[in-house]
Amino acid sequence: MSRRLLVGFFETESDILGVTRAARELDLNIVDVYSPYALHGLDRAMGLQPSRLPWVCFLLGLLGAGAKVWFEFWTTAIDWPINVGGKPWNSLPAFVPITFEVMVLFAGLSTVFAFFLVSRMRPGKEPERLLPGVTNDRFAILLEESDAAFDTAKVAALFRAFHAVHVEERVEEV
């Protein structure tokens, strides 16, 4: 199955934010918006849910810290207890620094790997659906044409109102 997409290109942040808000109000199906930098307020304009990556960060951080405390306790108190300056086998306060470092390491790396995974990013991947100029100086919005709410005249007026610099159609295999 293929679907037809209408791509509108814009030149400024206020135009792309405005056109996205308006398209959402008209109940158009916004497939995606492309920009050369992170636009604040775009997630709200598109109605995107906040990312769940903080949970990955929290849980894996917790796992790293927990595993490390257990490992330090197991090595120093159970597997091969060593008497260091008469300190108790189980000297938990001395384990804090490394536990903290391992927590940061687990939380940080797992968040980044989870991000790559959910965004389907991997080394050597050629970009899917690369729109000209969106990594440089242009913003683009993709609307689905087969959508029931899609009305060519209305969308053309909308794009014109927000100073679209270029409009093109794309057909994509789904």
Place this chain on the structure above:
Amino acid sequence: MAELYTALRQPLIQGGKGFAQVTSDVCAPMERRPTGLWWTAFLISVAALLLGVVTVAYQIRTGIGTWGLNNTVGWAFDITNFVFWIGIGHAGTLISAILFLFRQKWRTSVNRSAEAMTLFAVMCAGIFPVIHMGRPWLAYWIFPYPNFRGPLWINFRSPLAWDAFAISTYFIISLTFWYVGLIPDLATIRDRAKPGLRRSLFAFFSLGWTGSARIWLRYETVYLLLAGLATPLVVSVHTIVSWDFATSVIPGWHTTILPPYFVAGAIFSGMAMVLTLMIIARKVMGLEDYITLRHVDVMSKLVILTSSMVGLAYMTEFFTALYSGNHYEEFTFLNRAFGPMGWAYWIMLSCNVAIPQLLWSRNIRSRVYLVFVISLLINVGMWFERFVIVVTSLHRDYLPSNWTSYSPTVIEVATLVGSFGLFFSCFLLFCRILPVIAIGEVKAVLSYGKPKEEVSA
């Protein structure tokens, strides 16, 4: 209101640039042939690096008896260099993570190169303790792994083991943070490069980035999380470095003020190094519109702040020693200031506390060459701070018959020169092959095409 505000404050990026202009300005130094100035600097750095490689090979082959250490002064030049380089790294994380959490928009022009500086400084720092182990081919023994000696585990109660974990984590997280920040810019370069090897490399590392809003949303979340993790991490790293000293029973080391004092000093020395590098980079690479006088001004103010914190720590430390009633502490501090190595103490005090106070004057802050000279002096002063802490605390210990002096050998000095060679070679290569300014982030702080109410902030 917005007009009034912008009239008072210079815009962050000058020259009224559009987005495409920013891309081509930042990419220009990577796309033209290197200048004669770059080649000169690079060849000097590589020569210093080669000197370092030769001396490091020699001291590993011969042993660290090639250093000027003796029974009394068991830590000296090497550990001084280690703490110095780790400290340099801290400003990169301050700018990239802490100032990000504080929403300081000016950081966008300098964060990329400050983070690169962090990576290279941590690399330089890591070399020293590894050589100091004496048998660096066994350096991996510091990490716990199943082995045939029991298995015998490492001592998790030792600050030296904490240090190995702290510095490796710091390097890995800084590298990750830096790379994640680079991805959108790598894609920008991929899309403007001609087909060929260069484009393929950028395509490989940009991971198929398209600039989709859904991915940008996750990207921003990840960036915020990494900044939130890197902030306590950077504080922990120099805290743990200070514990290498503070958990011992040497007068002058065994104090509770050491962790905050080390962290403040690290950020101070790093800010000075950032200023040094940025002032050179903006001139050599023609980035005056991006790294403006306003950036130099803000960084100078941070230097005053951290210099004053360091000054306060020096005074507190001295006062505590004199007021403690502990003769060993009293003696150590009087010996630091007025003993045979007192000259190092006074270099430290004048470069770190007295001279930076000149930056209170707007006249001096606006003269870039003066700021440059001051930043160089701070680099020198902060190196001497570590020298004072390490050497003067050791050379007069509890037993007067042990008293001795210390002077570095040629090998030790050459190793320090070599580490500067490594640092500058890496930094110059970075300036050639990667965008020194975060293109995407700078575009986000331009006033071009923004709704009016957001421009002033």
